[in-house]
Amino acid sequence: xxxxxxxxxxxxxxxxxxxxxxxxxxxxxxxxxxxxxxxxxxxxxxxxxxxxxxxxxxxxxxxxxxxxxxxxxxxxxxxxxxxxxxxxxxxxxxxxxxxxxxxxxxxxxxxxxxxxxxxxxxxxxxxxxxxxxxxxxxxxxxxxxxxxxxxxxxxxxxxxxxxxxxxxxxxxxxxxxxxx
Numbered sequence: 001x002x003x004x005x006x007x008x009x010x011x012x013x014x015x016x017x018x019x020x021x022x023x024x025x026x027x028x029x030x031x032x033x034x035x036x037x038x039x040x041x042x043x044x045x046x047x048x049x050x051x052x053x054x055x056x057x058x059x060x061x062x063x064x065x066x067x068x069x070x071x072x073x074x075x076x077x078x079x080x081x082x083x084x085x086x087x088x089x090x091x092x093x094x095x096x097x098x099x100x101x102x103x104x105x106x107x108x109x110x111x112x113x114x115x116x117x118x119x120x121x122x123x124x125x126x127x128x129x130x131x132x133x134x135x136x137x138x139x140x141x142x143x144x145x146x147x148x149x150x151x152x153x154x155x156x157x158x159x160x161x162x163x164x165x166x167x168x169x170x171x172x173x174x175x176x177x178x179x180x
Contacts, residue, residue: 001043004148004149005147006145006148007048008053009053010063011102012045013047020101021124022100022122022124022174023038024093024096024102025038026110039147042079049069072136073137075129075134075135079125081124082124087121090117092177093107099174107119128161130156133153
């Protein structure tokens with residue numbers, strides 16, 4: 001596995017702590033004419049930073065925001081995609097509220113972004129890398145795109161952040177909400 005999915009650092013932490021098991025995505029500016037898709041069944045989570053992350057989530061104001069890297073990036077989590085859906089009904093997307101840390105208005109803003117309303121929803125199983133891997137920050141990791149290629153990462157064990165039972169409970173709840 002060498003592919004990484006770029007996501008806000010706080011969302012990576014929410015996934016890595018077991019707080020959420022879904023990724024909601026509209027797509028990056030540089031996705032191309034075909035638009036966004038979950039192209040990979042497994043990937044590392046590549047944290048990204050910007051100042052307003054915390055205010056765009058439902059996390060408490062005292063939540064520590066991971067420090068932005070200067071010349072190294074820490075890859076601490078990997079994910080496998082169980083399934084994905086393009087959800088085009090805003091009422092259904094709103095019912096996902098308890099399964100992620102995004103603020104309602106941010107989810108709706110992303111849902112309505114561009115001429116095609118909807119959000120891609122991925123149900124993922126997240127694993128912690130033990131130990132995490134550090135990479136030199138390179139220009140090729142920048143830009144408004146969802147996917148980046150990393151060098152081969154060796155020497156870490158992958159440990160599930162959720163028990164099998166909790167993961168299955170979340171799958172059942174998500175399937176109920178989405179009518180699957």
